[in-house]
Structures are given as structure tokens and as C-alpha cells.
Amino acid sequence: MSRTTPLLDAHVAAGGKLVDFAGWSLPIHYGSQIDEHHAVRRAAGVFDVSHMTIVDISGEGARAWLRTMLANDVGKLDDGEALYGCLCDEHGGVIDDVIAYRLDERRWRLIVNAATRDKDLAWLEAHRPAHVAIVAPDAIALLAVQGPEAVALAGSALAAIRDGVPALATLPRFGFVVGESPGGTAAEPATDQLFVARTGYTGEDGVEIALPAGEAPALWEALLGNGVRPCGLGARDTLRLEAGMSLYGVDLDESHTPVESGLGWTVDLSDRERAFIGRERLAEQQGVGDHAVRVGLVLVSRGVLRGGQPVQLAGRDVGVVTSGTFSPTRQCSIALARVERAFKGNCDVMVRGRTLPARTAVVPFVRNGEASD
Amino acid sequence: MDIPGDLRFAPSHEWARQNDDGTITVGISAHAQEQLGDLVFVETPEIDRVCEAEEGIAVVESVKAASDLYAPVAGTVIDANAALADTPELVNGDPYGEGWIFRMQPSEEDALEALMGPDDYEAHVENDD
Numbered sequence: 001m002s003r004t005t006p007l008l009d010a011h012v013a014a015g016g017k018l019v020d021f022a023g024w025s026l027p028i029h030y031g032s033q034i035d036e037h038h039a040v041r042r043a044a045g046v047f048d049v050s051h052m053t054i055v056d057i058s059g060e061g062a063r064a065w066l067r068t069m070l071a072n073d074v075g076k077l078d079d080g081e082a083l084y085g086c087l088c089d090e091h092g093g094v095i096d097d098v099i100a101y102r103l104d105e106r107r108w109r110l111i112v113n114a115a116t117r118d119k120d121l122a123w124l125e126a127h128r129p130a131h132v133a134i135v136a137p138d139a140i141a142l143l144a145v146q147g148p149e150a151v152a153l154a155g156s157a158l159a160a161i162r163d164g165v166p167a168l169a170t171l172p173r174f175g176f177v178v179g180e181s182p183g184g185t186a187a188e189p190a191t192d193q194l195f196v197a198r199t200g201y202t203g204e205d206g207v208e209i210a211l212p213a214g215e216a217p218a219l220w221e222a223l224l225g226n227g228v229r230p231c232g233l234g235a236r237d238t239l240r241l242e243a244g245m246s247l248y249g250v251d252l253d254e255s256h257t258p259v260e261s262g263l264g265w266t267v268d269l270s271d272r273e274r275a276f277i278g279r280e281r282l283a284e285q286q287g288v289g290d291h292a293v294r295v296g297l298v299l300v301s302r303g304v305l306r307g308g309q310p311v312q313l314a315g316r317d318v319g320v321v322t323s324g325t326f327s328p329t330r331q332c333s334i335a336l337a338r339v340e341r342a343f344k345g346n347c348d349v350m351v352r353g354r355t356l357p358a359r360t361a362v363v364p365f366v367r368n369g370e371a372s373d
Numbered sequence: 374m375d376i377p378g379d380l381r382f383a384p385s386h387e388w389a390r391q392n393d394d395g396t397i398t399v400g401i402s403a404h405a406q407e408q409l410g411d412l413v414f415v416e417t418p419e420i421d422r423v424c425e426a427e428e429g430i431a432v433v434e435s436v437k438a439a440s441d442l443y444a445p446v447a448g449t450v451i452d453a454n455a456a457l458a459d460t461p462e463l464v465n466g467d468p469y470g471e472g473w474i475f476r477m478q479p480s481e482e483d484a485l486e487a488l489m490g491p492d493d494y495e496a497h498v499e500n501d502d
Binding site for chain 1 (some may be wrong): 410411413414416434436437439462465
């Protein structure tokens with residue numbers, strides 16, 4: 001039996017075609033995933049991402065503890081700032097990719113994937129020190145509003161449904177604000193407070209909004225009233241792949257390190273005193289440099305690249321596509337692939353039994369709504 | 374979407390329409406395009422290709438998956454919808470009209486008799502779901 005978000009009725013009313021995703025019933029599109037994709041690149045779209053897992057971490061030792069758990073260093077964050085990074089195991093393999101938010105030195109939020117919820121919570125709990133508390137609140141909805149017009153339209157939609165909404169226009173990328181909540185105080189806000197971050201999974205400007213589940217339908221209606229287009233999982237995947245963003249389970253997994261997955265930039269070794277799980281392996285890889293790498297590919301011919309397809313150089317297998325799709329913005333197929341060592345230029349990909357010509361491409365594949373190379 | 378009354382269907386979701394000149398026009402059903410989602414490529418068959426019934430003859434590819442089309446009857450391909458090269462989404466928007474995929478000359482008269490009418494096809498789709 002699939003779980004549902006607070007917006008199930010809204011999805012059905014908007015013509016959403018529901019599918020199962022990680023045990024959740026969510027819309028894959030509302031009529032045309034390609035139209036929804038273009039709406040985000042050109043104006044604004046809204047995604048219900050309430051299936052994602054919110055983890056609230058608090059306590060005197062929370063900062064120090066998170067510095068041992070994530071390969072990126074949350075120690076460099078100030079209040080109201082967030083970063084992207086990986087939770088790794090002892091071998092440097094990726095357990096999940098996460099965004100970590102610092103409310104203050106004692107209070108942190110992680111947003112992790114839906115499919116890895118149980119695994120991540122078990123991992124965190126297994127390593128939790130006595131003086132750190134972990135809460136995974138349930139009655140919170142999460143909406144992502146993305147596109148060049150998203151911040152303005154999201155701001156006015158929020159203002160239409162509640163008072164005391166903070167200004168969003170001046171929020172920096174990866175910054176976030178917390179609104180007042182009737183259930184808490186400034187010193188101890190309730191976990192269901194309004195939370196707005198200038199983050200996203202599309203490569204466009206935008207915000208991700210967490211709010212009490214009961215308020216989600218009103219926010220959804222206000223957004224649609226502002227002309228924001230409802231967008232489903234199909235558009236979410238084509239947008240994130242154009243933006244060069246990884247999807248856990250295909251581009252990232254426990255058998256590969258962040259360095260082997262194009263996420264070496266999220267591994268922060270600059271503080272030599274900072275021990276974190278997986279550090280030894282990651283430092284070794286960064287030092288030696290002889291490891292698998294991620295490349296972007298575009299297909300020169302017609303066809304669609306998909307996960308699992310072999311990548312070949314001069315007839316020899318050198319790697320595999322981890323995720324591929326058709327890029328509505330570039331009107332050709334694009335993919336992320338993991339290959340045994342870096343190369344640039346032409347290659348082949350085995351697609352449905354045929355060898356098709358492809359070439360490496362700059363990642364992200366799309367910037368400012370256009371092809372980046 | 375209403376199914377035009379003059380169409381016949383194969384279980385693999387292709388439709389066929391008998392034309393006055395004895396040829397037949399072939400496409401995929403509204404149900405099939407809906408299952409596939411937005412199409413991005415259609416690989417139409419080559420003109421003069423000879424095929425058996427149920428032989429793989431064309432490919433429609435959506436963002437989600439590639440799907441083979443099968444010839445509904447035996448015959449020879451005589452035309453393909455060139456508009457689909459630039460506008461594959463015609464198949465999604467008008468699967469029984471502008472989204473036609475190819476035309477063929479059946480090798481036998483009345484070959485369409487063996488295929489399902491619209492009501493039987495709708496029942497077939499309902500059983501599938």
C-alpha cells in the first residue's frame with residue numbers, strides 16, 4: 001500500500017498521473033512531462049517532494065558529530081546556511097547524498113532521499129552519541145518551486161496564506177530562513193515551523209518550502225493561482241539530469257565513492273584535524289588520482305541513453321551509463337556515465353544492441369536555460 | 374479519447390484503418406501513447422520493406438522507454454509519416470489522425486477482418502490494467 005502526501009487530492013484535481021515511487025503514490029506528470037520541463041526552465045513549476053526525509057538533529061555536540069558523519073564540512077556553515085554532501089561508510093562508499101542546514105550551533109536539519117529513509121535513519125542512530133537527539137518529523141509537507149520566476153511567485157503565495165513570511169528575494173543560494181510558528185518560541189521553535197531554502201534539484205533559481213502538512217493544500221492553490229505549473233517526477237528527472245545533478249541509487253551507490261561519482265568537490269579535506277567516516281579512502285583517492293570518474297555524454301545520433309548501457313572506446317568497454325534521458329532543452333539524449341579514467345571527445349554507447357556514436361560534454365548540460373556547449 | 378469506429382486493433386496496441394485505395398494506415402492507440410508518455414523519437418519503417426504479420430517494424434521512443442511496433446498484417450510498406458521526425462509528439466496529441474505512423478499495402482484482401490474492433494479493443498485494454 002503506497003504512502004501518500006498531504007497533496008494527493010490536489011494532484012488528482014490537477015490531472016496528475018499517479019505512479020509508485022519509493023513506496024509513495026506521486027504524479028509522474030500532469031499531462032506532459034516535456035511541457036512541465038519547459039515551464040520550469042522558462043517560468044516556474046512546483047513539485048510536491050513531501051516524500052523526502054527530513055531529519056532534525058539537536059544537542060550540544062551536534063555540530064561536532066555531524067563533522068564526523070559527512071564528507072563535506074558543516075563546520076564552515078553559519079546560521080541560515082546549507083551545503084550539499086555525502087554520508088559515507090568506512091570504505092568511502094556513498095550511503096546517501098544530503099543537504100545539511102545549520103539553524104544554529106545546536107540545531108541542524110538534514111534532508112535526505114525518500115528511498116533511503118530507513119537505511120539513513122538506522123545509520124545515523126547507530127552512530128549517534130548520547131547527547132545528540134534525532135527526530136524525523138512526519139507531518140511536514142515539502143514543496144519545491146523552481147524556475148526564473150519561482151522566488152517571486154513563491155514569496156507572494158506564502159504571503160497570501162500566512163503572516164510573518166520572511167523576504168526571499170535577498171536570500172542567497174543555499175541560504176534559508178525560518179518563519180515563526182505558533183507552536184514554538186524563538187529559542188525552541190517547533191519542528192513544524194515554516195522553513196524556506198534557496199535550494200533545488202533543477203539547476204534553476206527557486207526555493208524549497210517545508211511547512212505543516214495541513215497548510216500544504218492552501219499553499220499549493222496559491223501557487224497555482226499565481227500561474228506556477230504543477231510538475232511531476234518525469235520533469236524532475238529530465239531537469240536534474242540537464243543540471244548535472246546525481247540521483248542516488250543510479251549515479252551514486254555504496255559501491256562507489258563521491259570521488260568516483262563526480263562529487264569530489266563535495267569532499268572537504270581542508271581541516272586535517274577533522275576525522276570523518278570514510279576520510280582515509282577519500283584522501284587516498286584524491287591523492288593518487290587513479291580512479292573511476294564521472295563524465296557527461298551527449299548522443300550524436302537519434303536515440304535515448306539509459307542506465308546500464310556500456311560506454312566504449314575503440315570497441316572496448318570503458319564504463320557504463322549511470323543515468324540517461326532525452327534533454328528537452330537540448331533536443332538530444334544526455335547521460336552521466338562512470339568510466340575507468342577520464343577522456344574527452346568521441347566514444348560509442350551500446351544502445352538496444354547497436355553501437356551509437358556519442359561524445360563527452362560539459363556538465364551541467366544546460367545553463368541559464370540553454371545548452372552549455 | 375473516443376476511438377474512431379472504422380479502426381481495427383492488434384493486441385499489441387497498433388491500430389489499422391482501411392483506405393479506399395486498398396492500402397491500410399497504421400498507428401498506435403491512445404492507450405499506448407498514454408502509457409509511453411511524451412514521445413521523443415519515432416523510427417518509421419523503410420519504404421518498400423516487406424513484412425509478416427506481427428513482425429517488428431517500427432520503434433516509438435519516449436523519455437520513459439523504447440517500444441517496438443508490430444505490423445498488424447503481412448504486406449509492403451508504401452509510406453511513412455515524415456512529420457514525426459521533427460514532431461514525434463503528434464502521436465501523443467492525435468494518435469488516430471495526424472499521429473499516423475506508416476501506410477502499407479496488405480498482401481491479402483480483408484486481412485483486417487482478423488483484428489479487433491474498437492469495443493473488443495477497449496475490453497482488451499481494461500483486462501490489461
